[in-house]
Every structure is written in C-alpha cells, then in structure tokens.
Amino acid sequence: MEPNRNIFREYDIRAVYEEDLKGELPYYLGKSFGSAVKKDGGKSVCIGGDNRLTTPEMKDKMIKGISESGCNVADVGIVPTPVLYFAIHKYGFDAGAMVTASHNPPEFNGVKMVIGNKSLYGKDIQKLADLIEKNDFEKGHGEIRTMEADGDYADFMLKNFSFKNTLRVGIDTGNGTLGPLIVPLFKKLGIDVFPLYTDSDPSFPNHLPDPLVPENLKDLIKTVLDNKLDIGLGYDGDGDRLGVVDENGGILWGDQLLIIYAREILKKSPGASVIFDVKCSKSLEEEVKKAGGVPVMWKTGHSLIENKLHTEKAPLAGELSGHLYFADDYYGFDDAVYASLRLLRIMDRTGKKPSALLYGVKKYHATPEIRIELPDEKKFEAVENIKSHFTSKNLRISDIDGVKVFFTDGWALVRASNTQPALVVRMEAENAGSLEKIKKEFLATVDTFLV
Numbered sequence: 546m547e548p549n550r551n552i553f554r555e556y557d558i559r560a561v562y563e564e565d566l567k568g569e570l571p572y573y574l575g576k577s578f579g580s581a582v583k584k585d586g587g588k589s590v591c592i593g594g595d596n597r598l599t600t601p602e603m604k605d606k607m608i609k610g611i612s613e614s615g616c617n618v619a620d621v622g623i624v625p626t627p628v629l630y631f632a633i634h635k636y637g638f639d640a641g642a643m644v645t646a647s648h649n650p651p652e653f654n655g656v657k658m659v660i661g662n663k664s665l666y667g668k669d670i671q672k673l674a675d676l677i678e679k680n681d682f683e684k685g686h687g688e689i690r691t692m693e694a695d696g697d698y699a700d701f702m703l704k705n706f707s708f709k710n711t712l713r714v715g716i717d718t719g720n721g722t723l724g725p726l727i728v729p730l731f732k733k734l735g736i737d738v739f740p741l742y743t744d745s746d747p748s749f750p751n752h753l754p755d756p757l758v759p760e761n762l763k764d765l766i767k768t769v770l771d772n773k774l775d776i777g778l779g780y781d782g783d784g785d786r787l788g789v790v791d792e793n794g795g796i797l798w799g800d801q802l803l804i805i806y807a808r809e810i811l812k813k814s815p816g817a818s819v820i821f822d823v824k825c826s827k828s829l830e831e832e833v834k835k836a837g838g839v840p841v842m843w844k845t846g847h848s849l850i851e852n853k854l855h856t857e858k859a860p861l862a863g864e865l866s867g868h869l870y871f872a873d874d875y876y877g878f879d880d881a882v883y884a885s886l887r888l889l890r891i892m893d894r895t896g897k898k899p900s901a902l903l904y905g906v907k908k909y910h911a912t913p914e915i916r917i918e919l920p921d922e923k924k925f926e927a928v929e930n931i932k933s934h935f936t937s938k939n940l941r942i943s944d945i946d947g948v949k950v951f952f953t954d955g956w957a958l959v960r961a962s963n964t965q966p967a968l969v970v971r972m973e974a975e976n977a978g979s980l981e982k983i984k985k986e987f988l989a990t991v992d993t994f995l996v
C-alpha cells in the first residue's frame with residue numbers, strides 16, 4: 546500500500562477524505578498505529594471521533610486494523626477530543642486515537658494519536674507511513690468493545706466546579722462536536738447559556754468551527770453585545786481550542802488568557818514555569834515574571850507544547866491559537882471546556898469581567914499571522930539564511946522555533962510552517978509607528994531570501 550505521504554503531517558494525519566483517506570488506508574493506519582502501541586509495550590487503545598459524516602466509516606476501519614494488530618480497542622463513540630483524552634487518563638489506556646479534522650472544512654478528516662502520555666508528532670507519524678509501505682505489522686486478535694465516557698467527563702466537571710453567581714455566557718461551537726455536551730453541562734452548573742450554532746451539523750452551515758479567525762467570532766460578538774453578556778466562548782470543531790469574547794466584544798487570544806490563568810495559578814504555586822509558544826506577546830512574559838513565575842518560550846505546535854509542559858513539570862501551558870493545557874488539578878492535555886470553566890471560576894470568585902482581569906497588562910501592537918508561500922524544499926533554508934543575516938547584524942535572536950529577532954521596541958518572528966508550504970511571519974511592537982517600521986523592514990529583508 547502506497548499512501549500519500551503528504552497527509553502524514555507534523556502533528557497529525559489530515560486529508561480530503563474522498564481523495565486520500567477513503568478505501569483501505571484507515572484500516573492500514575489502524576494496523577500501523579496498533580503495531581506502534583505494541584512496540585511501545587502497550588495493548589489497550591481508546592478511540593473516539595468527531596461529528597463528521599465520514600468519521601464512523603473511518604473509525605470502524607481503524608478499529609478493525611488496531612484489533613488485528615493485537616491491541617484491545619474501546620470505542621467511546623462520537624465525542625469532542627478532550628473527552629477522548631480524559632478517557633485515556635481516567636481509565637488508564639495505553640494509547641488513544643481521535644478521528645477528527647478539527648476546524649477543517651466538511652470534506653476533510655484525519656486522526657490525532659497519543660501513546661502513553663505523549664501525542665505523536667514528527668518522526669513517529671512518519672514511522673506509521675513507513676510501516677504501511679513495508680506492510681510490516683504486528684498480528685493478533687484484540688477485543689473490541691464500546692464504552693461511554695461523556696457521563697464521567699461531565700461528572701468530573703460538575704464535581705470540580707461550582708459558581709456563586711449566575712454568569713451570562715454566549716457559546717458558539719460552530720456546529721462542531723462539542724455543542725451537545727457543553728450546553729447541558731453548563732446549564733447544570735447554573736450558568737445562563739446563550740447558545741449559538743450548538744447543534745451538531747458537520748456541513749458547518751454557519752461558519753467553520755475555528756475561533757482563531759476573527760470573522761468566525763462576529764456572530765458571537767453580536768450576541769454578547771446585544772444581550773449584555775458577561776463573556777462569549779467560541780470553540781473549534783473538536784473542542785480543544787478556545788476563543789474568548791470579552792464583555793465589550795473584544796477578542797482575547799490565547800496569550801491573554803494565559804495571563805489570567807497564570808496570575809491565579811502562581812499564587813498557589815509561586816516560582817512555577819508557564820510554557821507558551823514563540824508567537825505569544827511579550828506582555829505574557831512580563832506578566833508571568835510579575836506574578837512570580839518563570840516564563841518559558843517554546844516551539845509552536847500542540848504535541849511540542851504539551852510535551853514541554855510534562856518535562857518542565859509546569860502547571861500551565863498554552864498557545865496563541867487557543868490550545869490551553871492545565872496540569873494544575875487536571876491531566877495536562879488541552880481541553881477548551883476545562884479552560885472555559887477555569888476562566889468562569891476566576892470571574893465568579895473575583896466578581897470581575899474578562900477585560901478587568903487584564904488590569905495592568907501593557908498593550909502591544911501586533912500583526913496577525915502573515916503567510917508567505919514558499920515550497921517545502923525551500924522554506925527551512927530560507928529561515929536559516931534569515932537567521933544568519935540577523936545574527937551578523939548583532940541583534941538578539943532566539944532560534945527555538947524559526948528565528949525571532951528582538952529589536953529595542955518590538956520583535957519579529959519567521960518560521961517555516963509545519964503544515965503548509967509557507968513561511969509564517971508575526972511581529973509585535975510598543976506602538977503602531979514602531980510596528981509599521983519593523984513590518985516594512987523585516988518583510989523587505991525576508992523577501993530578499995525567498996529566491
């Protein structure tokens with residue numbers, strides 16, 4: 546079997562279903578994943594899937610493949626990704642697979658995989674493709690059973706959260722997998738829910754379930770303003786990313802949310818590390834220090850940030866994109882429901898609205914992500930050349946992930962995209978004038994290295 550290697554990406558497998566996943570590939574993916582689990586010494590796999598039309602077929606084929614590798618499989622059905630992660634931890638499975646294409650359009654599907662405490666990425670995902678090409682699988686007859694995990698997940702949240710005040714909360718799940726779970730859960734917690742697109746509809750008729758795109762939050766912003774709500778919460782298709790709208794209709798990104806969480810957690814755990822990706826604002830670093838913590842900047846990407854949280858034994862990690870990880874009173878995976886409840890609890894305890902929770906935070910000006918198309922075979926070399934250029938100018942740089950150049954009044958970051966043939970640029974500065982200047986000069990420099 547010769548799969549399209551391009552669908553084996555840095556953090557997951559993802560493709561247009563009809564083009565690259567349909568047919569026997571999911572069965573072979575199951576066999577290769579099950580084989581990897583067995584080689585790691587494991588035998589039990591929990592599997593779930595999102596609400597896409599192609600998910601049941603893809604999941605069933607994967608289950609068959611996993612069981613024929615000799616692993617036992619427990620199928621938790623159609624669930625948001627955090628419920629699958631929760632099930633792995635709560636019931637002690639050796640591994641897990643989530644059939645999902647997160648926020649991608651309806652024609653896509655894919656799979657995210659976990660072995661032990663680690664999300665698969667990079668070489669480990671390429672190895673699955675190698676096993677399929679070589680037809681090199683473990684053999685056996687694992688048991689297959691179905692089980693329910695939503696109930697225990699909801700019970701965990703009900704046991705761990707309670708609210709004195711009735712918070713008025715807008716919720717937009719973009720017709721993804723999370724709506725049918727979160728609305729009744731939040732109502733049971735006494736939250737006054739204003740639901741938007743919370744029914745499951747994998748044709749995503751209203752907007753793609755991706756709160757990182759401001760356009761996708763505009764209906765939620767309107768709902769918050771029209772009804773004078775305390776907050777609006779937007780989720781991605783499989784419920785592992787959160788976008789927040791404050792009481793004034795402003796968008797709070799992942800780095801701002803981390804400031805709010807860090808201030809609470811560092812009171813309890815002074816001196817703890819807070820992990821965040823290179824795209825985050827300097828204000829996060831400043832606020833973590835002010836709150837008595839150690840800011841740790843790390844590579845962008847779900848699996849990388851999550852692994853760093855474990856190796857640094859940090860209570861909190863997150864990304865600008867809205868993946869938020871709590872190892873403080875929780876298991877350390879990214880769960881947008883849990884992250885929302887932590888935020889609502891801070892609002893409840895302090896009596897403050899979201900914008901007021903960011904008191905004293907210096908406001909920087911930043912660009913959105915700028916994508917510059919560049920073929921995969923050229924993008925890494927371009928970043929290396931840009932790095933040498935700025936190093937020779939005696940500017941302070943960080944090469945944790947791509948190259949981040951620090952100027953006196955701001956910074957600029959350029960990285961090779963892990964998922965697309967492109968460079969990704971983002972810049973931040975103390976004021977609009979400085980940002981314009983950095984943007985003009987930095988983009989002009991990057992441009993000279995694209996040929």
Ligand SMILES: [Zn+2]
Binds near residue numbers: 782784786
């Ligand atoms: Zn997601």
